[in-house]
Amino acid sequence: MSKVKIKIRKGDTVKVIAGNDKGKTGIVQEIITATNRVIVEGINVVTKHVKPSATNPNGGIEKVEAPINISNVAFVDPTSGEASRVGRKVVDGKIVRYAKKSGEEIK
Numbered sequence: 001m002s003k004v005k006i007k008i009r010k011g012d013t014v015k016v017i018a019g020n021d022k023g024k025t026g027i028v029q030e031i032i033t034a035t036n037r038v039i040v041e042g043i044n045v046v047t048k049h050v051k052p053s054a055t056n057p058n059g060g061i062e063k064v065e066a067p068i069n070i071s072n073v074a075f076v077d078p079t080s081g082e083a084s085r086v087g088r089k090v091v092d093g094k095i096v097r098y099a100k101k102s103g104e105e106i107k
Contacts, residue, residue: 037067
């Protein structure tokens with residue numbers, strides 16, 4: 001697998017641009033760099049059958065967020081609320097991320 005610079009980080013708000021949950025927004029909970037996938041809160045929810053264990057003695061059926069490909073999500077610009085690409089530039093000797101649509105720095 002090729003090495004790709006991932007510009008989305010944990011805690012970013014993203015919008016799904018492809019798939020069953022297209023148009024929905026959520027916060028990134030986890031990034032899986034090995035497979036270029038992200039887990040987004042409330043997106044791609046699947047049902048998982050859980051066997052009884054010491055921590056969960058009854059087992060049962062749980063709803064869990066499954067990972068989706070990072071190419072299917074777009075960063076949401078905090079100022080405008082629209083999907084935007086993310087750029088990187090050097091400011092005062094530090095590399096900072098910025099939203100290309102508005103030019104605003106991402107905190």
